[in-house]
Amino acid sequence: MTVSDLLQIAVYLGVLTLATPFLGHYMYQVFTGARHLLSPLRPVEQIVYRLGGIDSQTEMRWTAYAWAVLAFNAAGLVFLFVLQLLQGLLPLNPTGLAGVEPFLAFNTAVSFVTNTNWQAYGGEVTLTYFTQMIGLTVQNFVSAGTGIAVLLALTRGLAARSGETLGNFWVDLTRAVIYVLLPLSILWTVAMIGQGVVQNFNDYTTVATLSGETQLIPQGPAASQIAIKQLGTNGGGFFNVNSSHPYENPTPISNFLQMLAILLIPAALTYTYGKMIGSLRQGWVIFAAMMILFVGGLTIMLWAEYSTNPILMEGKEARFGVINSVLWAQATTSASNGSVNAMHSSLSPLAGGVAMLNMLLGEIIFGGVGSGLYGMLIFVILTVFIAGLMVGRTPEYLGKKIESREIQMAIVAVLLPNASVLLLTALAIATETGLASRANPAAHGFSEILYAFASASNNNGSAFAGLNANTPFYNTLLGFAMLIGRFGVIFPVLAIAGSLLPKRVAPPSSGTFPTDRPLFIGLLIAVILIIGALTYFPALTLGPIVQQLLLMGGA
Amino acid sequence: MEKKLQVQARPLFERAIVQRALGDAVRKLDPRQMVKNPVMLVVFVGAIVTSLIVIADVINGRVSGFNVQILLWLWFTVLFANFAEAMAEGRGKAQADALRKTRTQMTARRLHNGKEDRVPAADLKRGDLVVCEAGDVIPGDGEITEGIASVDESAITGESAPVIRESGGDRSAVTGGTRVLSDRIVIRITSEQGNTFLDRMIALVEGAKRQKTPNEIALTILLSGLTIIFLLAVVSLRAFAAYSEAESGLTETTATVPVLVALLVCLIPTTIGGLLSAIGISGMDRMIQRNVLATSGRAVEAAGDVDVLLLDKTGTITLGNRMATNFVPAPQVALDRLADAAQLSSLADETPEGRSIVILAKERFGLRGRELGDLNATFVPFTAQTRMSGVDFPAHGGQAPRSIRKGASDAVKKHIESLGGRFPSEVQSSVDDIAKRGGTPLVVSEGTEILGVIELKDIVKGGMKERFNQLRAMGIRTIMITGDNPLTAAAIAAEAGVDDFMAQATPEDKLRRIRQEQADGHLVAMTGDGTNDAPALAQANVGVAMNTGTQAAREAGNMVDLDSDPTKLIEVVEVGKQLLMTRGALTTFSIANDVAKYFAILPALFGGIYAATPGESGPLAALNIMGLASPESAVLSATIFNALIIVALIPLAIRGVNYRAMGAAAVLQRNLLIFGVGGLIVPFIGIKLIDVIITALGLV
Secondary structure, three states: OOHHHHHHHHHHHHHHHHHHHHHHHHHHHHHOOOOOOOHHHHHHHHHHHHHHOOOOOOOOOHHHHHHHHHHHHHHHHHHHHHHHHOHHHOOOOOOOOOOOOHHHHHHHHHHHHOOOOOOOOOHHHHOOHHHHHHHHHHHHHHHHHHHHHHHHHHHHHHHOOOOOOOOOHHHHHHHHHHHHHHHHHHHHHHHHHHHOOOEOOOOOEEEEOOOOOEEEEOOOEHHHHHHHHHHOOOOOOOOOOHHHOOOOOOOHHHHHHHHHHHHHHHHHHHHHHHHHHOOHHHHHHHHHHHHHHHHHHHHHHHHHHHHOOOOOOOOOOOOOOHHHHHHHHHHHHHOOOOOOOOOHHHOOHHHHHHHHHHHHOOOOOOOOOOHHHHHHHHHHHHHHHHHHHHHOOOOEEOOEEOOHHHHHHHHHHHHHHHHHHHHHHHHHHOOHHHHHOOOOOHHHHHHHHHHHHHHHHOOOOOOOOOOOOOOHHHHHHHHHHHHHHHHHHHHHHHHHHHHHOOOOOOOOOOOOOOOOOHHHHHHHHHHHHHHHHHHHHHHHHHHHHHHHHHHHHOO | OOOOOOOOOOOOOOHHHHHHHHHHHHHOOOHHHHOOOHHHHHHHHHHHHHHHHHHHHHHOOOOOHHHHHHHHHHHHHHHHHHHHHHHHHHHHHHHHHHHHHHHHOOEEEEEEOOEEEEEEHHHOOOOOEEEEEOOOEOOOOEEEEEEEEEEEOHHHHOOOOOEEEEOOHHHOEEOOOOEEEEOEEEEEEOOOOOOOHHHHHHHHHOOOOOOOOHHHHHHHHHHHHHHHHHHHHHHHHHHHHHHHHHHOOOOOOOOOHHHHHHHHHHHOOHHHHHHHHHHHHHHHHHHHHOOEEEOOHHHHHHHHHOOEEEEEHHHHHEEEEEEEEEEEEOOOOOHHHHHHHHHHHHOOOOOHHHHHHHHHHHHHHOOOOOOOOOOOOEEEOOOOOOOEEEEEEOOEOOEOOEEEEEEOHHHHHHHHHHOOOOOOHHHHHHHHHHHHOOOEEEEEEEOOEEEEEEEEEEEEOOOHHHHHHHHHHOOOEEEEEOOOOHHHHHHHHHHHOOOEEEOOOOHHHHHHHHHHHHHOOOOEEEEEOOHHHHHHHHHOOEEEEEOOOOHHHHHHOOEEEOOOOOOHHHHHHHHHHHHHHHHHHHHHHHHHOHHHHHHHHHHHHHOOOOOOOOOOOOHHHHHOOOOOOOHHHHHHHHHHHHHHHHHHOHHHHHHOOOOOOOOHHHHHHHHHHHHHHHHHHHHHHHHHHHHHHHHHOOOO
């Protein structure tokens, strides 16, 4: 590792930290209905409400909010599924691609609705421009918007001093898209085009290569989709190899900007959160916990990469160096992004293990847009409950008592993705069909399968590469894993919001369990690691850990 | 007829209790009992499954000594947890028995067919007639059917003056525990003795009707959730292991069902799961040791959450009565003349204030108390009209007649001005000063001359200031309740160091204040004894009724203090906090333990996987950082440690973690260090030790 490597990391984290309060404050203004930079766009917002027949003044109880989330996502799922089946008949199909087969269409529809963007398909060879734009890109926006909306509901539940309602899902979603996701995407699209990412509706280009053969070079509206794939922690690449494709990620600057986009909104939301609950410290504490976990994971990954000799470059981002492959891998698995600029199966085993652990912890290290923070808040609730008792009071967070209802729902939210990963992985490796898709035997093969279910169940969407997941078996199982991982958390989170909402706020005193101090950061991290890591320690032992030990032992 | 109930703190492992608990531990294996504790239920089922496997092995003629040992320790784990609960219950029962015994020792004089016989108070039935004469304690709540008597109800009302109770009309009700001072009355008992409030509470304490408290339920949910997560981890591990072993070319699995059950039992939070109910029962028990009976565990838990204490000034913060602390003479009056007059005027005054004046004069000026009779004097008692008392001396041996008066300054002023005297402005300013300092000024006059002022003060109990400082550090606000005027109240509040006060407080004010605090998110505790306290006691999150209080007050509160000591409220809060802390500490300890157990069992399970040559130790053997002797000893050591730690922590569960009055941040830091960090390290040491021992003994 060189000084310039370290500098790149420092600049990356520095810019991310600096951007947090600015974007965070802006989003606070947007979501509380205050005046903000883009207030002139309000007529657009009003038009959306009128078109959608939405009464923006209606406030929803948690059940109504949950129904709205469910209805909206279910509709999106069906629409995307049907769209793929019929894409052969629809416009913007210069290459004449056929409809998608149902298993794959199901998997892809779930994948994009759940903000996972697991891609069992190869972007340029399976989906038409129309499907990519009307189907996937739209979902890239609204699935990220859904994440933000759910977070807002939870935040309001925590912050409320009285009342019975959590806001309006349609309003939250609309504002998230119009004022946050769209403007940022436009900014990034312009920057990406400036860096040379393609943005056209051309037919694929046929060129003669130097060796005299012909090669088909895909084109398409890539820049716009890439902007939102990163900003919305979607990660679904326009091209099959995602951001290691030169058209998708041409320069070091595009690489940097894309990495920044991955964590930008999730990080800034911690500030928005702090602002909304009336304590910036609480927001920064969560930011700090995320940052420490991020840097910790990154350190282990870098150590694992640089301690293997010689440094393995196969499958890494050769143009930008190992450091950028690792940093990207850490960012993309921490956030539930899943875009890649290197193939994670080519990371050293331990680094691959960290990438897996990032996902297995539930995508809470910055995490997905909205979902990262609400996932983290679940762990905050668990931490407060376990450790809070030790100060001799019934645990409370932000003055609200954490009681059986909250614990029940928090446990459900932790349990469902866990169950999905463990049981489905067990199912896959116990069956012939499941094993047949492996590209490698033994521990690495196990890692491939574990990674797939970890990625799907936590709505990451990155792939380890190697595993052939485009089979009815995997398309179905992974599809369900994604649904469980998304809605198995969203609904408990909304239930917690509803249950916390009417609770009285106990004013803080010196007898209150302090959740805005460094000690709490340490505790939170400890609980995340103990609950998260202990669950998967046996599994990781049999995959990445044993592989790393084999590698180090020279076996 | 000793009324005061005293329960002794008992030694931790009392022989009789331990013996009973050992039996109960086995009886509690009843599945209907086990179902109540999900964590231990999993261990129970695991133990049964392992038993079946061992039995099948025996039938097939293959006996694995290792499996048998695992089996034994799994059953021990279940039994140890049952034992912990039985111990706590046994102690609770013993306390309750002791309470009941002291109650039955009170006797009553029952009238039966016109004849009087002595029966235990506990045997009194509703409608029984009992006789009480001067000196008797009234054995139960009732109504006077015959006679009139003066009754000392000071224990209930705080008023030391006896009250008259007579048959008929609205002064006929008497309360159990009050004392007849004169005359003879016949009382018809109105409350069933075996079913009084106190009896019902004792029954609750015994644990017969123990229900889980809200926090206990929440914690049980968390522990069950963790159990399910680990269950999933272990079940899926079976498949992962099979895959890995097949890929490594191993034919025999080390991940056998008994080993996986052992792993599961080690990982699920058995330490806290096994001790949870013992902690809850012991919390109630610790309340009883302080002579406080709680109606429910919920109340004990709420006590830990309390952050506002409403404390009655009299009896809690100050000694019961005001005391004379100073004489301030008028100009041109000698100090000892004032003292002498003050003493003379108070000789016949039997109120505590009057006595304190006599004592102060004696202590300061060596003036001995004299009998008024000797001096041929006439005592002028206090009346509501004059608001003065005093003494008159006839002319005697050449001395002119003397007329000494003492009383509130305006009353004395009116008195002497009517006689043509003058009230000096210096005296007026002394009066104002004293009032400002929180004292009560009493002006003394002789004839038309003002002699000076006696300062009466509330005496703040020793150590209260420190106590309130501690409470403040714990984040608890204290509010003093008093009937005094705001000026006096403010001065005493400042002296005692309370955070706030309510002056001239009526019961309605109290109730309003409690509601206000609760609306602001606070949890309020208070003590009370009078019937008019009942609404406030019911409204408060923790209402501690004095045992000497009225029936209404006791029904309204959720705790009863048998000692009727309002200061107890502070201890009640501490017991509540200690209960919650113990729960949190053991939960943290239990979860932190898992790290070491993984490092014991996983290398044992997977040490042979992906070995260069099958059968040799593979790469994962490197995780055996404790250097445990063999896979079998590793699994067994972890299981043994897991079982023994339950027993080792029984004393902690029963006694509670060490409690210190500190701020939450400091408490957290301390407990985290002990139970969090300790929980990480202790099992590494413990498992290694057990490994060395069982290897030396040749058990594996």
